[in-house]
Amino acid sequence: MRRIVPQLKHDHAELKAILEEVRQQGIGTPAGRQTLLAARGLFVDHIRREDEEFYPDYRRLARQDPLRAATADQFSQEMVALGGQILAFFDKYEDGGSGIEFAVDFGRMSALLQSRWHKEEAILYARYEEMAMRSAA
Secondary structure, eight states: OOOOHHHHHHHHHHHHHHHHHHHHHOTTSHHHHHHHHHHHHHHHHHHHHIIIIIHHHHHHHTTTOHHHHHHHHHHHHHHHHHHHHHHHHHHHTTTOOOHHHHHHHHHHHHHHHHHHHHHIIIIIHHHHHHHHHHHHO
16 A cells, blocks of 8 residues: 555645745745745645545545545545635736735635644544554554
């Protein structure tokens, strides 16, 4: 069985670092825009990894546990909505932006992502790891 959780956690750490860089550089700068666009690509790759690798394996491991399977469905459905919001943010500021509107939007997006990453790591990934260990035993 392939271990996807360390890669997903690495993605989270990398995205956090990139978003901090954007905040420090400022979206109105060429460096800030370039960094933001890099974050979009990584975010899309992360979502793809979850959809194509993580969730199918989680569901396979949870076949005998309907509550755990429901957890995967809930997280997956929430991510569809959140993913749309995050991609809309990236698209909105793809050509730059500045001022209070960006600061508010960036703060909102960052808070959504931080909360989501915490829940994924504390709940979803932890449950996956438990099931994977039981399956390997």
